[in-house]
Amino acid sequence: MKNLLTLLIISFLGFSALTYANPVVDKPMAEMQQPPVININSADSEMLSTLPGIGKKKAQAIVDYRAENGEFTELSDLANVKGIGKKLVAKLEGKVSL
Known part of the structure; x- marks a missing residue:
């Protein structure tokens, strides 16, 4: 016992x-570590591919679009990239910067 x-x-x-x-x-x-915000005007395709909904092909499309058209001035400009629509742009809000 x-x-x-x-x-x-x-x-x-x-x-x-x-x-x-x-x-x-x-x-x-709020104090727990948040994933880093990625700058879509300076990130390479490898970094961009870590974003939700962005794979290797879409990441490369972002880099190619940026090279041809210059920097993004608004988040909504991402919808001009082939394969990226308004719904995906909305998901990326708060996860990317310009």
Whole structure:
């Protein structure tokens, strides 16, 4: 009985130490690390392909469009790139900069 009580106390102490030792639990969601914002006017195709909905082909299309037409002046200009529509542009809001 004494061994069982000792085991329960040790288990409780170990569990509570694990619960309170995690610093991520104490941080608000806003303070958690956010993915970096990617500049669509300077990023290479590899960096652009990390964006949601942008694969290697679309990333290269962005780079090619930028080379032919100059820098993007508005986020909505991305919709002029072949394979990128308004819905995808909306998904990228907050994830890209100019």
